[in-house]
Amino acid sequence: MTMRKADLLIRNVLIAENGPAFDIAIEAGKISAIGPQLKCEAITEHDGEGLFAFAGFVDSHIHLDKACILDRCTICEGTLAEAVRETSRAKEGFDEEDVYRRAARVVEKAIVSGTNRMRTFVEVDPRAGLRSFEAIKRIRRDYAFAIDIEICAFAQEGLTGEPDTLALLQAALRDGADLIGGCPYTDRDPVAHVRQVFDLAQVHGTAVDFHLDFDLDPDHTSLPAVIDETVARGYQGRVSIGHVTNLSAMAPERVLEIASLLGNAGVALTVLPVTDLFLTGRDADRLVPRGLAPAHLLARHGVTTSVATNNVLNPFTPFGDVSLMRMANLYANVAQLSRREDIEAVFGMVGARAAALMRQPHGLATGAPADIVLLDCEGPVDAVRTVGKAVRGWKDGKQTFENGRPRLLRP
Numbered sequence: 001m002t003m004r005k006a007d008l009l010i011r012n013v014l015i016a017e018n019g020p021a022f023d024i025a026i027e028a029g030k031i032s033a034i035g036p037q038l039k040c041e042a043i044t045e046h047d048g049e050g051l052f053a054f055a056g057f058v059d060s061h062i063h064l065d066k067a068c069i070l071d072r073c074t075i076c077e078g079t080l081a082e083a084v085r086e087t088s089r090a091k092e093g094f095d096e097e098d099v100y101r102r103a104a105r106v107v108e109k110a111i112v113s114g115t116n117r118m119r120t121f122v123e124v125d126p127r128a129g130l131r132s133f134e135a136i137k138r139i140r141r142d143y144a145f146a147i148d149i150e151i152c153a154f155a156q157e158g159l160t161g162e163p164d165t166l167a168l169l170q171a172a173l174r175d176g177a178d179l180i181g182g183c184p185y186t187d188r189d190p191v192a193h194v195r196q197v198f199d200l201a202q203v204h205g206t207a208v209d210f211h212l213d214f215d216l217d218p219d220h221t222s223l224p225a226v227i228d229e230t231v232a233r234g235y236q237g238r239v240s241i242g243h244v245t246n247l248s249a250m251a252p253e254r255v256l257e258i259a260s261l262l263g264n265a266g267v268a269l270t271v272l273p274v275t276d277l278f279l280t281g282r283d284a285d286r287l288v289p290r291g292l293a294p295a296h297l298l299a300r301h302g303v304t305t306s307v308a309t310n311n312v313l314n315p316f317t318p319f320g321d322v323s324l325m326r327m328a329n330l331y332a333n334v335a336q337l338s339r340r341e342d343i344e345a346v347f348g349m350v351g352a353r354a355a356a357l358m359r360q361p362h363g364l365a366t367g368a369p370a371d372i373v374l375l376d377c378e379g380p381v382d383a384v385r386t387v388g389k390a391v392r393g394w395k396d397g398k399q400t401f402e403n404g405r406p407r408l409l410r411p
């Protein structure tokens with residue numbers, strides 16, 4: 001029998017919670033074998049030190065274009081309206097280099113935190129023109145060695161009352177945007193907004209992603225419009241919605257009804273914990289509502305759900321380290337989860353489930369791209385509970401970051 005050959009052999013990693021130690025062989029950028037104690041002749045061997053290996057974090061919803069702008073914004077009320085207003089004003093001053101520099105900072109932090117895929121929204125409208133879009137296209141190209149970035153051309157500030165935005169979205173979709181994003185709650189005609197976004201998506205053959213129902217009013221919703229259009233146009237599996245914070249204000253029975261509507265229509269949902277927690281419930285002076293859609297309940301009933309970063313250091317969220325591990329922990333904590341299966345599901349919401357939302361494969365398997373991240377923990381549940389630190393990672397078999405493991409220096 002000839003000895004198996006490999007470019008790289010990562011020895012001694014866990015691939016399941018407290019599972020046995022496995023080795024991963026990599027050849028030509030793909031995983032060529034996974035198993036215990038592989039007999040293999042590799043050009044490079046790497047000791048995985050018993051760390052947990054998985055396919056990397058997937059950020060299904062982030063805004064690179066408006067990250068890191070606290071230096072030019074004021075936050076007095078901490079409301080959604082103020083965030084949109086302040087960002088709109090700042091956006092007029094964005095130039096391509098400025099957007100590139102801020103986005104690069106965020107993407108580099110994401111990579112060293114173990115993220116190797118993301119969907120970024122980029123606002124294209126008369127205020128931003130296509131400047132942010134051009135910068136983010138350069139980011140996508142320059143960081144492709146470490147992360148796959150999907151660009152969602154986004155109408156943050158309305159569409160039906162602003163024909164120029166429509167033309168700019170079309171230009172972006174013709175020139176490299178991967179999909180289109182809408183925001184019915186800022187449009188004077190939310191239903192027409194939903195239709196226009198779907199029209200554009202159909203013409204260009206792309207998926208759609210909406211910012212939706214970002215308040216705590218259970219009776220005010222654009223969900224029926226999104227679900228109706230999804231089904232009418234045969235768009236099942238290509239639609240996602242973010243926030244939907246008013247689900248947190250509904251009775252559990254109603255949430256389950258909506259779960260079955262979303263599941264049947266193939267509409268996926270993303271929770272953005274840091275922004276939802278920061279902006280909602282501002283009229284409460286005590287017992288401030290959490291305002292988080294119960295993604296774990298929806299997931300139990302067949303809805304594809306993810307947890308994502310959304311905003312970093314801007315009026316929507318004046319915090320952020322771009323760590324999806326921290327985000328998963330924050331969600332699980334605020335949602336008061338304790339059962340292993342719920343916590344494991346949350347790990348999926350920043351990994352495999354988030355990839356499913358983006359219709360991308362994810363997982364360590366023979367023949368899959370060698371996209372591998374090692375976390376300092378015993379598996380998915382331990383990762384969420386302890387905020388497992390990303391130690392090092394590879395994309396297509398090439399190492400892309402190294403954080404090292406913390407070491408105690410005894411006297």
Ligand SMILES: [Zn+2]
Pocket residue numbers: 061062063121211242310
């Ligand atoms: Zn967003």
